[in-house]
Amino acid sequence: MAPHAPGVAPTKGGGPPPPRGRGRTRPHHLSVPWWFVLPALAFFAFVVLVPALRGAMYSFTDWDGLAREYSFVGFDQYRALLADKGARGALLHTLVIAFAVTLVQNLVGLLLALGVNTAIKSRNVLRVLFFAPAVITPVVTAYLWKYLYSPQGALNSALDVLGLGAWAQDWLGDSGIALWSVVAVIVWQFSGYSMVIFLAGLQSIPREIYEASDMDGAGPVRRFWHIVRPMLAPAFTINLMLSLIGGLKLFDQVWVMTQGGPGGATDTLSTVIYREAFQFNAFAYSTAMAVVLTLFVIVSSGAQYGYLARQERKNA
């Protein structure tokens, strides 16, 4: 953020202009009242802070969500979690989805951005088109893909027409493939989102830099690696953070397409949390899983952010 340009200080009665800038005390009647934060803080505390703290507390109890009374059981829920094969599977799937989505979605998004940021005539139309899936309700795209993936569905028919009928699969019914089918849907829906962020980064690179590298005779690959990539560092940071956090929290698309099936092959922490809490009334157990998910999000996004910020500084 650039420091403020010193504007014309408003004065009354021709006295000296009041001191400007941060870190100095200003006349009391000019400071913004702190209570302006209260309404926002109240909503935030009611909806997020207090329930999250209570959730963390319930994870150390045996509460079923209905009973008036419950007792503290220490780390029992967490021990049960570690012993639960389904929960361990969900944990693994969550990490696989988050990692795969982060990698592929950003790779596709970057390639699309590089392709659209050229002299091609269709660039504006293509940009609007590639981004469109990102605004559609995930429930809608999930049902659409559930049909495309079905054994008699459009994907297998298309493969047939292309002479690739041998590749036809039960995309969501085969437990070896289902997780990757889910990843593909997320990549399809949100690559355009990554694209627009990369595109904003690309368009902020001054044209002179390209021209200078042209004169140096740098090829497109070398130019990308040595000039464009470092300048895209902020876009990489935003994109990688968004897709990692989004991947870790994924629920809607999985719930609509597979409900975690077949046989738990696509269960994620979010689907297990939902099922345990609202179908099995295992509220305390469910909140223990939510605590684990929270720790995953905070630790992995914190680590990623630390790494990317170091890269940005190195490139600066």
Next chain:
Amino acid sequence: MKRYTWRTGVLEAVMIVTALIFAFPVYILFVQAFRPADDTGASPLVPPARPTLDNFAQAWNQASLGPAIVNSALVTVGSIALLVVLSALAAYPIARSTRTWSRVTFALFMLGLLVPFQLALIPLYQTMRDLGLLGDPLSLVIYYTGVQMPFSVFLYTGFLRGLDRGYEEAAMMDGAGPLRSFFSVVLPLLRPITGTVIILNVIFVWNDFLTPLLYLSGSGEQTIPVALFGFVGQYVSQWPLVFAGLIIGSIPVLAVYFAMQKRVIQGFAGGLKG
């Protein structure tokens, strides 16, 4: 931009083919939605010989999409109005003060960006139940206002920090109270970022699924994603009917997107820079 060479032509062709692959699912969506109920033998890839609008009429009535659209619209407008006013109001002193309370409050909001809503989901559900708010769309307005507050405060604070103080100080020196100078001077200056806040929150609130599924279940009240979920559950293998419902449910958000695509893309691309 550079000249249009034969390489550019090749790239253009590659990009268009990629776009067609991306659009393939949407093509199928429309092909199926216009297919008459008795046209079952045809390949799913081929457009129906006699396209029909029957599926749309049937879906509209049976999924009760009309009331669901009204609910979605009310919840979205209510939450966004509260979010814009309250988060801008909160960001104002946060951006202007360097005291400890201001930094702590900001850090608290930023922590909210990371905490997955799943952790708060269950206890909040219980609170809403105890308050008798389950089944009431008002519970959703409260939820979205709280859950999107950190992000909105983040956007407004970043923008306010880059904004010159001259105007608001002039207003206050002229004797306007802090609230008046906020509404008549500061809020209008925030218009560019307010557009971004509105766009990002509208898309989030309109598309959200899990919370309305939980809070409205069994009440007869529905938002669009919940209505579609219930509808598809009922007519699971009647894809033409289902797809007509999906299209109707997507029209509002897609209409907004295509009408203001430049602004929407700008909001998503730039909103996060702060």
